[in-house]
Amino acid sequence: MLPRLTALAAALMLAGSVHAADKVKVGFVSTLSGPGAGLGVDIRDGFNLAVKQLNGKLGGLPAEVLIADDQQNPDVAKQATDKLLKKDKVDFMSGIVFSNIMLAVGPAVFQNQTFYISANAGPSQYAGEQCNPFFFNVAWQNDNLHEAVGKYVQDKGFKNVVIVTPNYPGGKDAVSGFKRYYKGKTEEIYTKLGQLDYAAELAQIRAAKPDALFFFLPGGMGINFVKQFVAAGLSRDTQLFAPGFSADEDVIKAVGAPMMGMFNSSHWAHDMDNAENKRFVAEFEKEYGRLPSLYASQGYDAALMMDAAVRDVKGNLADKKALQKALEAKRFKSVRGDFKFNANHYPVQNYYLRVIGKDGQGRVTNKTMGTIFTNHADAYAAQCKMK
Amino acid sequence: MTQLFLEQALNGLQFGLMLFLLAAGLTLVFGIMDCINLAHGSLYMVGAYFVAAAAQAADSFWLGLGAGVAGTALLGLLLELSLFRQLYRRDHLAQVLATFALILIANESVRLIWGPAPLLLNPPESLAGPVEIAGFFYPAYRLVIIACGLVVAGLLYLLVAKSRIGMWVRAGAANREMTEALGINVRALFTAVFVFGAGLCALAGGLLGPLLAVQVGMGESVLILAFVVIIIGGIGSIRGALVGALIVGTVDTLGRALLPTLLRATLPADAAATLGPALASILIYLLMAGILFFKPQGLFPARA
Numbered sequence: 001m002l003p004r005l006t007a008l009a010a011a012l013m014l015a016g017s018v019h020a021a022d023k024v025k026v027g028f029v030s031t032l033s034g035p036g037a038g039l040g041v042d043i044r045d046g047f048n049l050a051v052k053q054l055n056g057k058l059g060g061l062p063a064e065v066l067i068a069d070d071q072q073n074p075d076v077a078k079q080a081t082d083k084l085l086k087k088d089k090v091d092f093m094s095g096i097v098f099s100n101i102m103l104a105v106g107p108a109v110f111q112n113q114t115f116y117i118s119a120n121a122g123p124s125q126y127a128g129e130q131c132n133p134f135f136f137n138v139a140w141q142n143d144n145l146h147e148a149v150g151k152y153v154q155d156k157g158f159k160n161v162v163i164v165t166p167n168y169p170g171g172k173d174a175v176s177g178f179k180r181y182y183k184g185k186t187e188e189i190y191t192k193l194g195q196l197d198y199a200a201e202l203a204q205i206r207a208a209k210p211d212a213l214f215f216f217l218p219g220g221m222g223i224n225f226v227k228q229f230v231a232a233g234l235s236r237d238t239q240l241f242a243p244g245f246s247a248d249e250d251v252i253k254a255v256g257a258p259m260m261g262m263f264n265s266s267h268w269a270h271d272m273d274n275a276e277n278k279r280f281v282a283e284f285e286k287e288y289g290r291l292p293s294l295y296a297s298q299g300y301d302a303a304l305m306m307d308a309a310v311r312d313v314k315g316n317l318a319d320k321k322a323l324q325k326a327l328e329a330k331r332f333k334s335v336r337g338d339f340k341f342n343a344n345h346y347p348v349q350n351y352y353l354r355v356i357g358k359d360g361q362g363r364v365t366n367k368t369m370g371t372i373f374t375n376h377a378d379a380y381a382a383q384c385k386m387k
Numbered sequence: 388m389t390q391l392f393l394e395q396a397l398n399g400l401q402f403g404l405m406l407f408l409l410a411a412g413l414t415l416v417f418g419i420m421d422c423i424n425l426a427h428g429s430l431y432m433v434g435a436y437f438v439a440a441a442a443q444a445a446d447s448f449w450l451g452l453g454a455g456v457a458g459t460a461l462l463g464l465l466l467e468l469s470l471f472r473q474l475y476r477r478d479h480l481a482q483v484l485a486t487f488a489l490i491l492i493a494n495e496s497v498r499l500i501w502g503p504a505p506l507l508l509n510p511p512e513s514l515a516g517p518v519e520i521a522g523f524f525y526p527a528y529r530l531v532i533i534a535c536g537l538v539v540a541g542l543l544y545l546l547v548a549k550s551r552i553g554m555w556v557r558a559g560a561a562n563r564e565m566t567e568a569l570g571i572n573v574r575a576l577f578t579a580v581f582v583f584g585a586g587l588c589a590l591a592g593g594l595l596g597p598l599l600a601v602q603v604g605m606g607e608s609v610l611i612l613a614f615v616v617i618i619i620g621g622i623g624s625i626r627g628a629l630v631g632a633l634i635v636g637t638v639d640t641l642g643r644a645l646l647p648t649l650l651r652a653t654l655p656a657d658a659a660a661t662l663g664p665a666l667a668s669i670l671i672y673l674l675m676a677g678i679l680f681f682k683p684q685g686l687f688p689a690r691a
Contacts, residue, residue: 033503035602167664189647190664196599199398199529200644206523207391220505220600228598233517233524254507 020315024058027084029077030095032069035220038250039097039295043119045288046299059310074104081105085112091317092117094302099123099142099170110134113320119302128380131344133324133387138305139298140267141346141378145243146177148265148351148372153212153241154182161186162205164215166193174216196224202232214241222246223254230258248293252364262356268297268336269354269368277335291365301334308332344384348377390523395644401529403636404536408591410616410628411543412584418623418689419559420475420577423482426489428606434459434589435601436497439508448511456589463585467578498603505602532594540629547625560623560689615675621685630686635671642670
């Protein structure tokens, strides 16, 4: 009985592999409510814009994007993912913002042999020893943007830096990324995750008299920190640095002019001069009435990546090996310009320095200043033995 | 170092006074009416939303603050008349369940009306910058918060300690049956206290709005601190609430600021980085446990 069943299953699988699918299903679980919602909403809007520009198709097949809110809660994310995998039988997944949620959901996705195209979360685990054929990150590895700031701060000759970050794994990654390239004196201040009042920390910073301050406080935390930093009069003596996460449109919109003059790092900027990016920025503004953030560009690229891979395998989504090869080949044109995937499925790409100022239309926004890293790979790739 | 200490003391004072505004209403409702109101934090959240919405509509922070406080007091009145009257005679479990339901209802209603993203509430333009005191810069807006808190605390003291209504309130907290027997209209007194507490919540929410963020769920975290304050201070005592709030505010601020530095000087860097923030965040609970060990009724018990 058993051998016959296995044979039948094998036959069915073979049958499946010669027929092209009639549509592409994408499960999109993201943080769409609460203090971290701005990030998830931008990724979703960027993703949807790409699908719309492709006439509702991915790789020529009609696309069905199933969206769920994880409420920044790993348990909620796991339930939503299980439903998308088992009931809706999605072909791709994407959307998760926070690395702790990605790590909670990853095993179920990989076990199900479904490709996960991360448009944000880039935990070191999946870049190193736990790298997986079914996991791709189209954005960056978590440490990268912090490394870029560390390099710039080091090169500019700053000697005394205070680092402010929440006391959680992402914050620890930020510190190690920054210190991988910055070798001067540091004082590290760890705050509670989700903290909103920084009076005590600001007094400590004042006492430490640093020449530069590096902070990684995503979402609402960063908004409050910058506002209070400026209100305390600290911006007169201390130069602010942050990764692009803490200095993009979501934060600028809430804080406004006080952010001017702040340096930050990113792999993408809305003023990058290539045809794909110009079209993306113009269409995004037209569709949503605001400038895209780096998160939106990542969501957009994730959709383009799926589109190119589905087209490559001619819609035959059942052949996982071929689909993996097609994804690795990266045949789409990213809005950040050219990049390629490393053996661990994370990007090898350039990182740029941006500064916040007024643009030609008088809007407060980011402006690209120069390149910090060229073809930069993450520090964990050597530990990855991709199967 | 003295500068750092002075600045942290001001921060602690500011935090403590805002906690006091919240704890004052809570301790009276708990102490006099023997009613556990978990939805006190929701009044704080709704108050902040009212202030933010009114400030946007009126294009003036102070007008918005006044309108928001009045609106929240009115909401408090409706809640007291419709729901809380039914709860006073029930046991604590029923009160906890009903007011927990109120938290969920309040959070979802706010999400429906104002959406999931935090509302922006900016301080008046003239107060957005820093001012110089004793050789260092301090945010002007935080000074205004300290001033408001001190004024309200002073008025509250006069009201409770010197006025006839205050006498009834203290009598009610000490012995409810006896107060009723003396012919005081306790029903009306309860309503007044509840409405007053709701107004104080909105005042705290509105003043803190520009500093923190006006968002769904902002009431829950602060509610826990308010309970710690009234337990340290003694349930039902305004004086206890003030002292408790200042202790909690100062200990929390100084702990966060000084503990990591102290630990760094005595422990290896790795251990200090892990232990410092963890210890700072549980410090006030350690303090509460310590005080309850020596004074189980709190520092200023109302029913002495």
